[in-house]
Amino acid sequence: MSVLVLGGTAEARALAAELHGWDFHVVSSLAGRVARPRLPVGEVRVGGFGGVDGLAAWLREHDVQAVVDATHPFAERIGANAFAAAEQTGVPLLRLERPGWQQGEDDHWHWAHDLAEAATLLPGLGRRVFLTSGRQGLAAFASLDELWFLIRCVDPPEPPLPPHREVLLDRGPYEVDSERALITEHRIDLLVTKDSGGEMTAAKLTAARELGVPVVVVRRPPRPATTVAADVTEAVEWVLHR
Structure with missing residues (x-):
């Protein structure tokens, strides 16, 4: 099974390592905005896909069976593109999104x-x-x-x-x-x-x-409505059920 992980975050790296341990073919995609990124295990590609149509074509060409959007909570464009490409190709999409910070009583x-x-x-x-x-x-x-x-x-x-x-x-x-x-x-x-x-x-x-x-x-920008996992464990379970 081939899984595309859209990442660059700590969660994306952890997910790639977990899925690699399950013997999935994992491709981690990085935007390329950081000069010396921390690289995940497994195959890595750097750079954009060429919009929604480019991403959809890439998913078909590489026979991807699942996409996990584990990008930064403020990475609006790739999140929207991933949602649209998944809709276009029928590939299941999961959003791995860490919970936001919670304000405490002593916070201003x-x-x-x-x-x-x-x-x-x-x-x-x-x-x-x-x-x-x-x-x-x-x-x-x-x-x-x-x-x-x-x-x-x-x-x-x-x-x-x-x-x-x-x-x-x-x-x-x-x-x-x-x-x-x-x-x-x-x-x-x-x-x-x-x-x-x-x-x-x-x-x-x-x-x-x-x-x-x-x-x-x-505040975080709105994201397209899709299945969401709050941590890597939930994301691994979702992939295993694909």
């Missing part, structure tokens, strides 16, 4: 629908911003010349960027102690993040809670 969160709305909230909440929304979409904050930003991302971001900034190239997982020290050292008074969920980057939220730092959280 402010929700935004997208990065543009998040940018409008910042001037009234803080002056020194820890921006952890990734390198895509930073143009939304480029006009905020009265604020200072610590921008953390995996690869160097491209302009336009906020004029007053420091760029920190790093990737998770992160620890609470190091996140607390980073926030304290840079005198951060506001954190910005996407609701990515998962444990790899959740430490910043714990550190912000402990230090009383408010957080602007960007």
Whole structure:
């Protein structure tokens, strides 16, 4: 049985390893946006498929019997393309999506629908911003010349960027102690993040809670309605039942 895993996430890598252990033919597809990605076991392809029709043709050509969309919660385009291609070809589709973060009683969160709305909230909440929304979409904050930003991302971001900034190239997982020290050292008074969920980057939220730092959280975009698994175990069971 041939399974296509659309990934790049920790869950996608874990799923590929599990399915490989069951002797499935697994192909993991990465978008290619990260210069040095962490590679899963098994066969890997990098780059796009050429839209819905290109993905549908690839599924037919490689006789794929199941697709698991384990991409990042904010990877809207590939999620929509996977849904449409699965509908076109009749190949079963599963969305492996980690649960979003839950706000606690001591958290000071402010929700935004997208990065543009998040940018409008910042001037009234803080002056020194820890921006952890990734390198895509930073143009939304480029006009905020009265604020200072610590921008953390995996690869160097491209302009336009906020004029007053420091760029920190790093990737998770992160620890609470190091996140607390980073926030304290840079005198951060506001954190910005996407609701990515998962444990790899959740430490910043714990550190912000402990230090009383408010957080602007960007909501997840809507995804097409399909079967969803919350973890790798559920996803493996779904594939086994195909």
